[in-house]
Amino acid sequence: MTRKPIEKPCGPHVPVLLDEVLAALDLPGTTLAVDGTFGAGGYTRAMLAADPDLRVVGIDRDPSAIAGGAALVAASNGRLTLVPGRFGALDAHLADLGEAQADRIVLDIGVSSMQIDQPERGFSFRNDGPLDMRMAATGLSAADLVNEAEEVELADIIYHYGEERRSRAVARTIIEARRRGRIETTAQLADLVAGVVRTEPSSGIHPATRTFQGLRIAVNDELGELVQALHAAERMLRPGGRLAVVTFHSLEDRIVKQFFSARSGRAVQASRHMPSALPGGEPTAARxxxxxxxxxxxPSDSETARNPRSRSAKLRAAERTDAPVPAPLAAIQALAALPEAPRGGARR
Incomplete structure (x- = not known):
């Protein structure tokens, strides 16, 4: 059967490391691929173009992403199915569609360019907007967290998930400010943080960047979702199936690196934030x-020049063996958890 080809991605939302992801997935001859983080559909569009017989399931918890993919669904001749939901439950979503296994799975972790560029979503301080940060339209918002969490919890979130060394000072400033009134906008929060965190001339990043990252990760349980997605992909991939994961900061990459290391027969190393949680690593027999x-x-120099947001991107990929599905890795789950931070000297 001759199918009308799907054009390759174009426009402002071309995903990072696209050629490298396609090479790692090695799509020709496969049947079913899963884009666990559909977003603007860049990876999905490229996968559909790579093989005219490939079917793709796209998953996204952001209702606007699912709605925005309607045109691509219509152009796919029945080869694309979009599912609203969390990619951490991709195995359940596939089961609901009657799919027992998949050939390829790709995950692009973190916030999308579309979400960052929409002030009303509250992900960025570049333009003032409501302090929201929710990828889905439900649940606890960043404003709820900032205005209701205790000082110690805020400091731990900002320190561990945002990797902000001045987390105690930031949390203390937030607590003092909210006594005068609720903190409702991204500009309010960014200004508060800028008052206690110095700008680093060498990096050029805004002083509030790490605080916003920490809150966003906590609001959306991004690391927990990643851990669930890695284990779900392991369950769903057929032998010879491939999993490709693109991450954008060290916390995400550490989880993916340790997961693939453990599942290829090496030990999981302790996190620098949680040396007591993983005292001797966690070896695994099941490869x-x-x-x-x-x-x-x-990313190449040319890609980072075209798209500065790609600078921190890292791709890791692995192929599923025929080994039985092993038990979930407790050590990997611990890497995603929020540990109790040391109370002396770890934060300034």
Whole structure:
């Protein structure tokens, strides 16, 4: 059967490391691929173009992303199905569609350019907007967290998830400010943080960047979702199936790196934030994956010049073996959890 080809991605939302992801997935001849983080549909569009017989299931918890993909669904000749939901439950979503296994799975972790560029979503302080940060339209917002969490919890979130060394000072400033009234906008929060965190001339990043990252990760349980998605992909991939994951900061990459290391027969190393949680690493006997990429694949200089947001991107990929599905890795789950931070000297 001759199918009308799907054009490759174009426009402002071309995903990072696109060629490298396609090479790692090695799509020709496969049947079913899953884009666990559909977003603007860049990876999905490229996968549909790579093989005219490939079917794709796209998953996204953001209702606007699902709605925005309607035109691509219509152009796919029945080859694309979009599912609203969390990618951490991708195995359940596939089961609901009657799919027992998948050939390829790709995950692009973190906030999308579309979400950042919409002030009303509250992900960015570049333009003032409501302090929201929710990828879905439900649940606790960043404003709820900032105005209701205790000082210690806020400091731990900002320190561990945002990797902000001045987290105690930021949390203390937030508590003092909210006594005078609720903190409702991104500009309010960014100004508060800028008052206690110095700008780093070498990096050029805004002083509120790490605080916003920490709150966003907590609001959306991004690391917990990533851990669930890795284990779900392991359950759903057929032998020879491939999983490609693109991350954008060290917390995400550490989880993916340790998961693939453990599942290829090496021990999970302790996190620098949680040395007591993982005292001796966690060896695994079941080698359910073999590496496809040797270490992280980074964007080229030309790509970072075209798209500065790609600078921190890392791609890791692995191929599923025929080993039985092993038990979930407790050590990987611990990497996603919010531990109790040391009370002396760890934060300034």
């Amino acid at each position: 359910s994956f073999t590496p496809v990429t040797k270490g992280p694949v980074l």
